[in-house]
Amino acid sequence: MDKRDPFRHNVLTSGHRACSGCGEAMAARMVCDLIGPDAIYINATGCLQVFTTHNQQSAWQAPWIHSVFANAAAVASGVEAALRVRGKDTPVVVQAGDGGTFDIGLQCLSGMIERGHDVLFVCYDNEAYMNTGVQRSSSTPHAVHTTTSPPGRLSQGKHHLKKDVISIVAAHYMPYAATATIAYFPDLKAKVEKAMGIKGPRFLQVLSPCPLGWAHDSALTVTVSRLAVETGLFPLIELEHGELTGVMRLAEQKPVEEYLRPQGRFRHLFGNGEGAAELRHLQALADARICRYGLLDAATEWDTQSAMQSMRHGRGGYVPVLQEEMEK
Amino acid sequence: MRKLLEGSQAVAEAVRLCRPQVVAAYPITPQTHIIERLAQHVADGELEAEFINAESEFGAASIVQGAVAAGVRAFTATASQGLLLMTEVLHNIAGMRLPVVMVCANRAVSAPINIFNDHQDSMALRDSGWIQLYAESNQEAADSVIQAYRIAEACELPVMVCMDGFYLTHSFEPVELPTQGAVDEFLPPFHFARTLNPATPMTLGGGSEPDNYQEYRVLQHEAMENSRAVIEAFDADFGTQFGRSWGGLLDGYRLEGAQTVVLGTGSLMGAVRDVVDRLCDQGRAVGALRLRCLRPFPARELVGRLGSAQRIIVLEKALSVGAGGIIAAELRAALQQAGITTPVESVIGGLGGRDLTPDVIEAVVRNAGPDEAGVSCRFAPQVAVHHEAHEEHEE
Numbered sequence: 001m002d003k004r005d006p007f008r009h010n011v012l013t014s015g016h017r018a019c020s021g022c023g024e025a026m027a028a029r030m031v032c033d034l035i036g037p038d039a040i041y042i043n044a045t046g047c048l049q050v051f052t053t054h055n056q057q058s059a060w061q062a063p064w065i066h067s068v069f070a071n072a073a074a075v076a077s078g079v080e081a082a083l084r085v086r087g088k089d090t091p092v093v094v095q096a097g098d099g100g101t102f103d104i105g106l107q108c109l110s111g112m113i114e115r116g117h118d119v120l121f122v123c124y125d126n127e128a129y130m131n132t133g134v135q136r137s138s139s140t141p142h143a144v145h146t147t148t149s150p151p152g153r154l155s156q157g158k159h160h161l162k163k164d165v166i167s168i169v170a171a172h173y174m175p176y177a178a179t180a181t182i183a184y185f186p187d188l189k190a191k192v193e194k195a196m197g198i199k200g201p202r203f204l205q206v207l208s209p210c211p212l213g214w215a216h217d218s219a220l221t222v223t224v225s226r227l228a229v230e231t232g233l234f235p236l237i238e239l240e241h242g243e244l245t246g247v248m249r250l251a252e253q254k255p256v257e258e259y260l261r262p263q264g265r266f267r268h269l270f271g272n273g274e275g276a277a278e279l280r281h282l283q284a285l286a287d288a289r290i291c292r293y294g295l296l297d298a299a300t301e302w303d304t305q306s307a308m309q310s311m312r313h314g315r316g317g318y319v320p321v322l323q324e325e326m327e328k
Numbered sequence: 329m330r331k332l333l334e335g336s337q338a339v340a341e342a343v344r345l346c347r348p349q350v351v352a353a354y355p356i357t358p359q360t361h362i363i364e365r366l367a368q369h370v371a372d373g374e375l376e377a378e379f380i381n382a383e384s385e386f387g388a389a390s391i392v393q394g395a396v397a398a399g400v401r402a403f404t405a406t407a408s409q410g411l412l413l414m415t416e417v418l419h420n421i422a423g424m425r426l427p428v429v430m431v432c433a434n435r436a437v438s439a440p441i442n443i444f445n446d447h448q449d450s451m452a453l454r455d456s457g458w459i460q461l462y463a464e465s466n467q468e469a470a471d472s473v474i475q476a477y478r479i480a481e482a483c484e485l486p487v488m489v490c491m492d493g494f495y496l497t498h499s500f501e502p503v504e505l506p507t508q509g510a511v512d513e514f515l516p517p518f519h520f521a522r523t524l525n526p527a528t529p530m531t532l533g534g535g536s537e538p539d540n541y542q543e544y545r546v547l548q549h550e551a552m553e554n555s556r557a558v559i560e561a562f563d564a565d566f567g568t569q570f571g572r573s574w575g576g577l578l579d580g581y582r583l584e585g586a587q588t589v590v591l592g593t594g595s596l597m598g599a600v601r602d603v604v605d606r607l608c609d610q611g612r613a614v615g616a617l618r619l620r621c622l623r624p625f626p627a628r629e630l631v632g633r634l635g636s637a638q639r640i641i642v643l644e645k646a647l648s649v650g651a652g653g654i655i656a657a658e659l660r661a662a663l664q665q666a667g668i669t670t671p672v673e674s675v676i677g678g679l680g681g682r683d684l685t686p687d688v689i690e691a692v693v694r695n696a697g698p699d700e701a702g703v704s705c706r707f708a709p710q711v712a713v714h715h716e717a718h719e720e721h722e723e
Contacts, residue, residue: 054534085350
């Protein structure tokens with residue numbers, strides 16, 4: 001007997017405990033409703049798990065399992081193997097945050113992809129450990145203020161670059177890997193639908209702004225996610241078997257400052273010389289991504305020779321490089 | 329059919345007869361022969377299962393968790409560091425009350441790294457919520473796997489079958505392998521009521537708060553307590569059907585009238601039995617008791633079997649560093665609760681694969697006195713290493 005509510009087949013129902021303006025809740029609602037309730041969902045530990053299954057209540061109208069933080073991809077591998085051996089083609093979907101994808105979950109994710117499990121892995125990327133109160137992850141962009149990468153007399157925030165996880169995933173000869181964000185629903189929808197039409201491992205990285213951790217107005221979640229794309233900091237791309245097969249091109253490039261200004265996590269960069277160097281570097285990173293993925297017809301307005309070279313020079317090494325530039 | 333089988337092979341055959349549909353594992357000595365054999369069975373079409381080479385033991389435990397939650401019988405095996413790497417998932421499997429079965433090929437834990445046998449690995453997991461059965465022989469290890477699936481699925485509790493690395497996993501013994509028909513008769517087809525299924529969506533592994541978390545543990549504890557009767561009943565059932573059983577929770581040897589009893593677990597009890605025979609022949613009233621089941625801890629049953637002994641020696645291959653013998657401590661508590669004041673001598677030996685030979689065990693029995701106040705345990709004496717054996721281990 002089908003025990004689901006026949007009138008509401010939303011996979012993620014209302015009444016959960018996400019913060020107002022939560023980008024992950026929007027993203028999960030979009031992704032899961034596109035896939036539908038006839039799937040098995042595996043969740044890593046994180047905000048989504050916490051706010052949807054609080055204290056014996058559940059916002060899920062589909063079969064859903066959460067084991068531990070690091071193992072969502074391995075649990076999904078087991079679920080998928082069990083379904084295969086039982087002759088069922090129920091889709092299997094993993095949902096994890098950036099911690100459960102970029103950091104603690106990366107090994108199990110790599111194993112799942114290498115073994116070719118027929119699983120869609122969705123990473124809701126909010127660029128830090130938000131569930132534990134905003135600590136830096138390897139997805140946190142450089143110079144961001146988190147509780148474990150605080151700006152101070154000797155620091156301008158996080159010292160390291162955001163890990164390029166989509167390239168790592170694609171390097172597994174991945175059938176399908178794509179980035180998306182909530183501001184571009186038709187693009188997200190097309191990517192989910194495309195992913196669901198492909199057999200084998202698939203990966204979606206959905207940029208999901210977090211008003212709490214990014215310190216922006218909770219009414220600006222969609223705006224901020226759009227600006228991440230428009231500035232070139234978060235390119236919307238598709239990779240098939242490791243090859244770039246699709247990019248969302250930009251009509252014009254917006255300066256990164258438009259994206260950074262509304263977010264408190266970048267506030268320390270404004271109004272001081274060292275912060276200005278970091279702003280230059282963030283602009284260079286956006287330019288580098290625009291060049292790499294060919295997001296503009298012409299070269300970027302801010303493109304510099306040092307854009308690619310300045311990407312990594314040891315621990316926080318971008319500062320001296322840029323300071324030299326500033327002095328010129 | 330009676331066959332000369334390596335312990336790992338015997339266990340792999342028993343697993344095959346239980347028809348798991350997902351097998352996931354990661355190699356680690358001395359467990360590896362078990363999964364190699366299963367991989368071959370799958371490759372040869374003798375076991376219809378998905379064989380999944382996990383990227384780590386942590387992954388292997390997670391894969392069997394997912395597989396069981398998705399409605400199939402599953403198997404994994406590991407040892408030592410691998411078991412410790414699985415720890416987080418093993419607690420989760422138990423808390424979720426999933427009927428997972430695994431084999432631990434007992435091995436010392438690092439540092440210093442040592443591939444040889446003792447019980448420090450599985451003993452470290454004694455509070456994880458898994459039933460733990462310890463086998464004395466290859467035959468018992470194989471039979472215990474078959475029993476384990478039935479126990480796990482009846483109680484919705486995971487079961488770990490522990491077998492001594494090398495002493496059992498790499499030793500050849502004659503093993504009676506049951507027929508497929510007989511195993512099918514003993515072990516019903518897999519059934520799990522909370523299977524992940526879109527037609528009856530359920531949330532597994534959601535959050536809980538202080539007002540109800542404890543009740544999950546209470547229920548888990550009750551299930552564990554109730555499993556004692558199930559373990560005994562299924563072992564008896566097994567005896568009826570296959571003509572051999574393993575004592576359920578405890579396996580006594582020459583306990584009738586024994587004034588001194590040696591309590592231990594695993595393969596070392598074979599040597600203990602020889603020592604008991606030797607000492608009985610010399611007119612001493614010595615018996616042995618083998619703890620087959622560490623969890624649930626058979627406190628009442630132990631009191632029943634040891635209540636009239638005048639001297640109890642617990643010989644174990646694990647050490648709670650800074651506290652002493654683990655089984656000894658639990659036995660002391662059980663006896664104290666029953667108002668029995670017999671002193672319990674805690675002797676630790678066999679760590680890192682050091683042989684507990686009959687001579688060593690005899691020395692332990694002959695020389696033991698009551699523990700001095702404040703001394704939690706003593707260590708079995710070192711024996712002179714035989715020259716050839718020494719050469720063999722040189723690298």
